[in-house]
Amino acid sequence: MSTISVASGKGGAGKTSIAAAIVSTLGLGCVFADCDVDAANGAIALGSTLKDQEAYFAGPGFRIEADACIGCGRCAASCRFGAILRKPETSIYTIMTELCERCGACQDNCPTRAIVAYEKRAGTLFVSETRQGIPLVHAELVPGEDTSGKLVRKVRDRAEQIAEGNSHIVIDAPPGIACPVIASLSGVELVVIVVEASASGIRDAERLIELVGSMKRKAVAIINKTGLDDTMDRRARELIDRAAIALAGEIPFDRALRSTEESGGTWLSLDGDVGTRIKAAIRFVLTVIDGPSRERMNGGHPKGEDHEVRNSDR
Amino acid sequence: MVIAVASGKGGTGKTTVAAHLAVASRKYQKPLLVDLDVEAPDASGYFPNAEIREPPVPINVLAPRLLEERCTGCGLCAKSCRFGAILAIGGVVTMDEGLCKGCGRCIGACPSSALVEIEVQVGVSSSMMDGALGILEGRLSVGDTRSTTVIEATKRRAGAIASEIQVRDCPPGVSCPATHAIEGADYVVLVAEPTQFSLHDLGAAISLVKGQGIPLGVVVNKDGFGKADVAAFCEAHGAPIVGRIAFLRARAESGAAAKLWTADDLFMREMDTILARAREDGQKTSRL
Numbered sequence: 001m002s003t004i005s006v007a008s009g010k011g012g013a014g015k016t017s018i019a020a021a022i023v024s025t026l027g028l029g030c031v032f033a034d035c036d037v038d039a040a041n042g043a044i045a046l047g048s049t050l051k052d053q054e055a056y057f058a059g060p061g062f063r064i065e066a067d068a069c070i071g072c073g074r075c076a077a078s079c080r081f082g083a084i085l086r087k088p089e090t091s092i093y094t095i096m097t098e099l100c101e102r103c104g105a106c107q108d109n110c111p112t113r114a115i116v117a118y119e120k121r122a123g124t125l126f127v128s129e130t131r132q133g134i135p136l137v138h139a140e141l142v143p144g145e146d147t148s149g150k151l152v153r154k155v156r157d158r159a160e161q162i163a164e165g166n167s168h169i170v171i172d173a174p175p176g177i178a179c180p181v182i183a184s185l186s187g188v189e190l191v192v193i194v195v196e197a198s199a200s201g202i203r204d205a206e207r208l209i210e211l212v213g214s215m216k217r218k219a220v221a222i223i224n225k226t227g228l229d230d231t232m233d234r235r236a237r238e239l240i241d242r243a244a245i246a247l248a249g250e251i252p253f254d255r256a257l258r259s260t261e262e263s264g265g266t267w268l269s270l271d272g273d274v275g276t277r278i279k280a281a282i283r284f285v286l287t288v289i290d291g292p293s294r295e296r297m298n299g300g301h302p303k304g305e306d307h308e309v310r311n312s313d314r
Numbered sequence: 315m316v317i318a319v320a321s322g323k324g325g326t327g328k329t330t331v332a333a334h335l336a337v338a339s340r341k342y343q344k345p346l347l348v349d350l351d352v353e354a355p356d357a358s359g360y361f362p363n364a365e366i367r368e369p370p371v372p373i374n375v376l377a378p379r380l381l382e383e384r385c386t387g388c389g390l391c392a393k394s395c396r397f398g399a400i401l402a403i404g405g406v407v408t409m410d411e412g413l414c415k416g417c418g419r420c421i422g423a424c425p426s427s428a429l430v431e432i433e434v435q436v437g438v439s440s441s442m443m444d445g446a447l448g449i450l451e452g453r454l455s456v457g458d459t460r461s462t463t464v465i466e467a468t469k470r471r472a473g474a475i476a477s478e479i480q481v482r483d484c485p486p487g488v489s490c491p492a493t494h495a496i497e498g499a500d501y502v503v504l505v506a507e508p509t510q511f512s513l514h515d516l517g518a519a520i521s522l523v524k525g526q527g528i529p530l531g532v533v534v535n536k537d538g539f540g541k542a543d544v545a546a547f548c549e550a551h552g553a554p555i556v557g558r559i560a561f562l563r564a565r566a567e568s569g570a571a572a573k574l575w576t577a578d579d580l581f582m583r584e585m586d587t588i589l590a591r592a593r594e595d596g597q598k599t600s601r602l
Contacts, residue, residue: 009354011324011486016511038487039323039515059396080376080417081466098497098526101462103396103417143488143522149459175324175486176353179459182412199572200329200356207354210456228570253566255539258509262541 001160002189002289003169005035007212009204011175013196014224017257019172020045021267022192023134025282029167032130033159034138035152035184036174037123047264048128048136056139056151058122061102066092068114075106075115098144123151125158135162149179156183168289175204177211185212190289191219193245197226197236197253205236209243220246220288222281225253246288249281316480317592318350318499320523322515324486326505327535327559330569331588332483333360335503337576338585340446344477349451350495351485352437352464358451359572364442371440373452373467374433375416375460380407384428394423412459437464439471448475461485465494479593488518496523501596502530503588504553509540513547520551529595531556533588557588 006019016034020042023032034042042048064075064084071091076084083099084106086092095106095115107115122145128136137159139151152174159169173184185191191212195205205221212219221240226233233250240247251257254274257267267278319332329351336347336357349357358364378391378400387405394400399413400420411434421429436458442449452468454461465485472480484495496502502523506516516532523530532555534544539561548555559565559581568575575581 010356011321011354012326013324038489038492039511039518041323041511041514044510044514078418078422081462096497098493099466101415101417103415103419104394105417105419105422108394108419108422140518141489143518144493144525146490146493148487148489176461176491177456178353178454178461178491180489181353182457182459196325198570199359200354201570203356203359204354207456214457225570228567232570258540261509 001163001165001167001169003171004190004192004285004289005171005173005185005188006192006194007173007181007185007208008175008194008196009177009208010196010201013194013201014251015194016041016045016172017261017267018192018194018222019170021278022282022285023170024132024266024268025286026168026170028133030134031159031163031167031169032134032136033155033169033171034136035155035171035180037139037141037148037151037155037180038174040138040140042136042138042172043128045261045266046130046132046136048130050126050128052127054125055121056123056125056154057119058146058150059102060117060119061097062095062100062104062107062115062117064093064095065114065116068112069093070112072111074109074111078105078109080105102146125154127158127162137162149183152180152183177207181211182215185215185217188217190285191217192248192285193219193221195221195223195236195240197223197228197232199232202232202235202239206239209245220248220285222248223250226250227252248284249277251277251281315478315593315596316482316499317501317503317596318482318484318496319503319505320484320492320496320519321486321505322488322519323512326507326512328505329356329483331503331505331533331535332481333357334575334582334585335589336447336481337574338582338589339479339481342478344448344475345446346448346450346472346475346477346480348468348472348480348482349449350465350468350482352452352454352461352468353485353491355451355453357483358442358449360574361442361444361449364444364449366440366442368441370438371471372435373437373439373464375436375463376418376431377411377414377416377434378409378420378429379432380409381428381430384426386426388425390423390425391420391429394419415460416463436460439468448477461491462494465491469498488522492522496526496528499528501592502528503556503592504530504532505535506532506544507536507539508534508542508544510542513542513544516547517551520553529598531588531591531595533557533559535559536561556591557584559584
């Protein structure tokens with residue numbers, strides 16, 4: 001089994017569309033793990049039917065029972081996150097859930113045991129099947145819930161259960177560089193870095209490349225939305241060059257890509273120059289992960305130089 | 315008055331809208347653009363001539379260090395940690411600082427004072443001036459996971475500046491970073507684009523903002539770029555549309571290069587309208 005993670009740093013760079021095109025190219029035998037649990041769009045990209053779902057619990061939250069609170073304020077003093085305040089015009093305290101990190105320090109410090117832990121569903125894990133019959137594991141975090149990194153791990157675990165020993169897992173990673181992204185990149189065989197050819201896209205890709213390097217993952221890059229600004233196109237190429245990352249291909253900014261998705265297709269269904277470039281880029285990615293003669297059916301992991309760094313990072 | 319610009323889906327145009335709302339707010343006292351997308355801070359890219367007036371301020375968190383000679387291996391610290399940052403196996407305690415949120419609970423749990431706290435840097439905040447517009451940027455260190463610490467520290471620094479208007483550029487998504495970034499705002503502008511991806515994520519963002527009890531308005535960016543019906547979606551979700559920005563290839567081109575669209579009169583008028591609406595609706599609700 002080998003895992004490919006599609007990431008970008010910046011949101012809206014084209015991760016989901018590129019991940020969906022890789023999944024469609026691999027076809028049956030791969031598993032699509034949509035780890036953008038804040039904004040999961042893999043199911044929309046490939047059209048899917050729900051097969052199974054389970055509730056996701058992230059660990060307890062805390063609340064203060066007003067009856068038992070004596071207003072001593074020890075909870076507020078123990079909270080490092082400024083999440084506990086005295087209710088205006090009362091002597092009792094309350095926890096602001098949007099600031100609470102759920103560490104439980106307040107509970108340790110309450111002399112009257114007024115702080116109780118409660119379990120609350122933080123999201124849902126789904127297993128679906130795409131129109132092509134490919135298993136898709138995705139999830140939805142309840143808006144405002146914490147611990148998206150943990151939910152990413154759940155999505156990956158489920159995808160690994162479904163994937164047979166010799167199949168590929170394709171991960172659609174969330175934007176950014178923090179916990180859910182690290183959880184989406186840890187231990188993967190290849191990271192496809194989508195660089196949007198824009199000032200913001202290049203800056204964010206630069207930070208992602210640094211992260212991927214520190215995690216010792218092998219990477220290739222796809223530059224997306226080229227042709228809008230020559231300087232940005234050039235800078236994107238220079239960035240990839242400097243980082244000594246192989247360039248799998250460049251995809252021009254083209255409204256046809258949007259219309260293809262609207263009519264229910266992936267980027268692969270596009271003809272002409274853009275379609276050819278996309279297919280070539282994906283072929284490049286699969287060659288990197290599987291070696292030049294891609295024989296998916298005979299299985300086994302290619303014995304590449306990245307093999308020794310396969311161990312998980314955290 | 316704090317206006318937060320957020321979205322759900324990334325890449326819909328949050329930073330573009332936030333930067334231009336900040337430009338439109340120059341007519342107010344001490345306008346401030348606050349970049350809280352600390353994993354991917356890009357707002358300052360629109361202001362290449364902004365002056366950095368002081369060195370970046372480090373953002374630190376208190377993290378535990380183990381004094382091995384005092385540790386008895388009882389494992390109570392590991393038991394107290396909700397983030398899985400401490401492991402105690404066979405009397406040997408190991409720490410994964412990357413998972414530590416600096417809550418300090420383990421310090422109190424240790425019966426033999428074997429844990430001490432030291433300051434660890436997790437990011438920086440930088441202050442810039444572009445004419446009268448202040449820009450404050452939070453930036454998470456690469457490899458660190460504590461975005462919310464950086465967001466809160468940047469919010470505190472912004473809160474100390476007496477500005478009539480602050481515009482926050484928020485991170486995408488609807489989990490902890492986005493929650494922290496919109497918390498305390500008087501009004502939230504949600505930027506959406508007319509695609510199915512964006513609508514799906516907009517629904518989650520609307521419920522996040524409503525859950526915090528903050529008034530909101532939706533700005534349709536790249537209007538005409540896709541066919542998804544944002545108006546019908548917003549009506550069904552009880553979210554007013556407060557602005558529309560038509561998709562034009564020329565805008566996509568200058569946006570790619572992070573060039574301000576201040577010469578685009580139609581667009582800047584739309585920014586004035588959004589700002590006026592945000593001020594009006596945002597002032598109706600009094601904050602805690």
